[in-house]
Amino acid sequence: MDTCIKKIRELSAELLEKGEVQKVIGFAQGTIPMATSPIAIESKQDTEKLVFNSTCGLNLANYASKQKGKVAIIAKGCDSRNIVTHIVENQIQRDQIYIIGVPCTGMVDKSKIATLFEDEITGFTEDGNTLRVTSSSREEILKKQDYLRENCLYCTHKNPILYDVLATELVEEQMLEKPFPDVDRIEALDTDAKWQHFENLTKNCIRCYACRNACPLCYCPTCFVDEAGPQWVGKGQNKTDVNTFHYLRAFHCAGRCTDCGACVEACPMGINVRDFTRKLNKDALELFGWEAGLDITKRPPLDAYSPEDPDDFIK
Amino acid sequence: MGNLLEHMGIERDRLHFSWISSAEATKFVDVVKEISEKVRALGPNKKLVKDYN
Ligand code: SF4
Ligand code: SF4
Numbered sequence: 001m002d003t004c005i006k007k008i009r010e011l012s013a014e015l016l017e018k019g020e021v022q023k024v025i026g027f028a029q030g031t032i033p034m035a036t037s038p039i040a041i042e043s044k045q046d047t048e049k050l051v052f053n054s055t056c057g058l059n060l061a062n063y064a065s066k067q068k069g070k071v072a073i074i075a076k077g078c079d080s081r082n083i084v085t086h087i088v089e090n091q092i093q094r095d096q097i098y099i100i101g102v103p104c105t106g107m108v109d110k111s112k113i114a115t116l117f118e119d120e121i122t123g124f125t126e127d128g129n130t131l132r133v134t135s136s137s138r139e140e141i142l143k144k145q146d147y148l149r150e151n152c153l154y155c156t157h158k159n160p161i162l163y164d165v166l167a168t169e170l171v172e173e174q175m176l177e178k179p180f181p182d183v184d185r186i187e188a189l190d191t192d193a194k195w196q197h198f199e200n201l202t203k204n205c206i207r208c209y210a211c212r213n214a215c216p217l218c219y220c221p222t223c224f225v226d227e228a229g230p231q232w233v234g235k236g237q238n239k240t241d242v243n244t245f246h247y248l249r250a251f252h253c254a255g256r257c258t259d260c261g262a263c264v265e266a267c268p269m270g271i272n273v274r275d276f277t278r279k280l281n282k283d284a285l286e287l288f289g290w291e292a293g294l295d296i297t298k299r300p301p302l303d304a305y306s307p308e309d310p311d312d313f314i315k
Numbered sequence: 316m317g318n319l320l321e322h323m324g325i326e327r328d329r330l331h332f333s334w335i336s337s338a339e340a341t342k343f344v345d346v347v348k349e350i351s352e353k354v355r356a357l358g359p360n361k362k363l364v365k366d367y368n
Contacts, residue, residue, distance in 0.1 A: 183322075186322065187322065191321075191324050191325075191326055192324060193324070194321075194322060194323060194324035195323065195324025195325070195362055196324070197324070198323045198324060234365070238365060240363055240364060240365040240366075241365070243323075243363060244363065247319065247320075247323060250319065251316060251319060254319075276319070276323075279318065279319055279322045280318075280319060283318050283319075313317055313332050314332045314333060314334055315331065315332065315333050315346065315349075
């Protein structure tokens with residue numbers, strides 16, 4: 001990935017210099033190791049600030065809409081699928097966006113790495129599949145493959161779906177015999193155990209809405225949880241309100257979620273909110289043969305009617 | 316929607332979808348009977364209920 005950042009900087013500098021785009025949206029190094037944050041740069045000099053590595057787990061499609069003029073954006077496989085969704089949902093026009101595609105080899109699970117250390121992590125570098133993580137007391141050499149985020153492990157669209165230029169060569173896609181082992185595990189539980197699973201999952205949620213804010217799908221001007229008249233859901237820490245928020249947010253993402261993992265990446269409480277959306281992704285695939293963000297000409301299944309839609313739940 | 320509720324641990328039989336024309340009185344009665352029986356068998360719902368006290 002180190003080589004691709006050179007290319008990303010070159011392409012960005014060229015685009016900005018020629019005035020083809022007003023801004024480039026990419027990742028910049030964060031203030032602590034293993035952290036990157038989104039950045040929008042407007043000048044050639046600033047391209048030095050751009051980075052790309054295995055800690056770029058947020059989804060930049062979230063920042064692509066509501067921009068003035070034409071913007072360039074760095075897009076991993078999942079980000080590009082969310083850009084496709086944005087175009088389909090009229091949040092952005094295709095000619096307003098220049099996509100610098102980055103075939104992706106996965107992002108690392110930062111909390112999993114953090115659990116290896118008792119003290120604070122002070123350094124993180126990577127070279128291909130090798131991660132070198134240091135703290136004040138010791139150093140660990142890790143295989144990136146063992147520390148991938150769960151959504152990256154199950155990812156079958158590492159290569160961008162839609163792009164204007166690629167920053168590096170395409171990577172091989174994996175074929176999964178069981179694409180949703182995590183959902184299968186929950187489905188195998190009985191009713192009360194399922195309920196308990198989700199009760200436990202959300203019990204530490206502080207309703208900060210970081211998951212919603214990181215999600216490119218959540219672009220409504222006023223989210224249902226913020227609405228005051230009518231107030232669809234209470235604003236406190238009441239369990240039922242917390243679960244209602246998660247349940248309904250997930251449902252709003254049905255047939256649109258690309259499993260980019262930005263929601264989980266953003267959660268300060270380490271909650272795998274994907275447990276909700278993954279079920280809907282599985283249903284979308286099984287009931288409608290649909291994966292979000294693969295086709296710029298098709299509307300998501302819950303948005304379109306077809307006489308073939310399954311209707312065996314209506315009695 | 317039903318699938319996700321079921322996935323979260325809400326009993327499937329608590330949620331019913333039906334399409335009944337205003338002319339189909341007997342179908343309406345049948346469906347409501349069936350729903351009441353199924354929900355009665357499950358007992359009172361304790362999940363996703365807000366306690367205001
Ligand atoms: S719900 Fe989470 S995984 Fe799905 S698109 Fe939004 S941020 Fe990505
Ligand atoms: S980011 Fe985490 S803590 Fe915050 S609202 Fe979402 S699930 Fe809850």
